[in-house]
Amino acid sequence: MLRSLLLTAATISAAPAFADVNIYTTRQPELIQPVIDAFTAETGIAVNLAFVSDGLPERLKAEGSRSPADLVMTVDIANLQQIVDADVIQPVDSEVLAAAVPAELRSPENLWFALTTRARIVYASRDRVAEGEVTTYEDLADPKWEGRICTRSGVHNYNLALVSGIIEHHGVEYAKEWAEAVRANLARKPEGNDRAQVRAIWAGECDISLGNTYYMGKMLSDEEQTEWANSVRIEFPVFEGAGTHINVSGIAMTKAAPNKEEALQLMEFLVSPAAQAIYAEENFEYPVLESAELSELVAGWGTFDADTVSLTDLAGHRAEALRVMEEVNFDG
Structure with missing residues (x-):
């Protein structure tokens, strides 16, 4: 023993x-x-x-x-x-x-x-935007969205990554034209975070905004922000010929x-x-x-096909994306 x-x-x-x-x-x-x-x-x-x-x-x-x-x-x-x-x-x-x-x-x-x-998607007003009206990221430059788009700063990392995707798929010159057109469609000067854009849709200041998917979950978990979240739905735009960023x-x-x-x-x-x-x-x-x-x-937000471009390739376009947003004075 x-x-x-x-x-x-x-x-x-x-x-x-x-x-x-x-x-x-x-x-x-x-x-x-x-x-x-x-x-x-x-x-x-x-x-x-x-x-x-x-x-x-x-x-x-x-x-x-x-x-x-x-x-x-x-x-x-x-x-x-x-x-x-x-x-x-x-x-x-x-x-x-x-x-x-x-x-x-x-x-x-x-x-x-x-x-x-996480997907970079469009939050769309349930009351003022028809289902299927949001299709591609390229479509955000269409004049039909004039005065209807809200977004955070164009030089925030989330938006620079999206612009990098535009560059990857279409080149720098196209990206600059796209950014200028989206800027012309803004309802207000870029400000706040992704949740602030949904609040602006709820308040009637704009009809669509760019945002990350997970913010919907965060808003629904916050009693004060649940009403904002319920005023929008998630739409999954794609790059033309590719997938969702x-x-x-x-x-x-x-x-x-x-x-x-x-x-x-x-x-x-x-x-x-x-x-x-x-x-x-x-x-x-x-x-x-x-x-x-x-x-x-x-x-419950639905399914989407993710863009399969290498994120390392996107990172390689970041400096160009920043230059594009500064040249068009996106936040000005």
């Missing part, structure tokens, strides 16, 4: 101790916490989240090899490209990630991987990564069916894993 107890004690003391995983995130930690809790419950590995609102690439460069961060989580291809350009992340060779994440939703060098997607939330492993093995475990967990369902449900986003279930609310 004594020998058995001694063996048990020796076995316990010899059991490997898992290191924590440290994440720098530009997303509010409460948006990520439910899926992180599921990972810890399954693996016993604790995860520490540090919210970094601005200057993430600069912080990682300043910390260098001393950085405690194993992973970075952020949204939008522009932010992902910034950390690539800063040379602060490392490639990750994982059959699990490669199988789960479509090629156009990850870095060609496996430097970052998308976890969820999407962007991503994504993850990457830092060069420093003191807990590389545990960090990889977390990355692979985040693309599992269970984690994808949790992540998408909590944030009203679309899973990257094809077999993962949509939340009932998101599924």
Whole structure:
């Protein structure tokens, strides 16, 4: 009996101790916490989240090899490209990630991987816009929309990514003409965030607006904003001859990564069916894993065919997109 107890004690003391995983995130930690809790419950590995609102690439460069961060989580291809350009992340060779994440939703060098997607759609007034009236992004330049469009700043990352899509499909000169025409169709000077545009539709200031899909879920979760949300419906425009513009939330492993093995475990967990369902449900986003279930609310918005252009290619057009929006004085 004594020998058995001694063996048990020796076995316990010899059991490997898992290191924590440290994440720098530009997303509010409460948006990520439910899926992180599921990972810890399954693996016993604790995860520490540090919210970094601005200057993430600069912080990682300043910390260098001393950085405690194993992973970075952020949204939008522009932010992902910034950390690539800063040379602060490392490639990750994982059959699990490669199988789960479509090629156009990850870095060609496996430097970052998308976890969820969101579509850049049109919120349309239920009362003043007929179903099927919104068709393509190109159509937003049609004079029929004069005085009817609201949007946030044209130089916000979300809109620059959309303009990058216009450039990818049609070229810079077309994009400039398109931006000028859309500007002429604005009901007011660009201001506020995506939810503010829906409020403007509800108030009768405009009839359609550009926005990300997940804001519908956020508005319906807010008692004050539910009335705004119910005044519009989601329409999924497409690029002519292509699909609906999407962007991503994504993850990457830092060069420093003191807990590389545990960090990889977390990355692979985040693309599992269970984690994808949790992540998408909590944030009203679309899973990257094809077999993962949509939340009932998101599924109710309808289906769409996503544009399959590489997000890395879109990131390559960002400087041109910014130049286009500044040259047409879109926010002026």
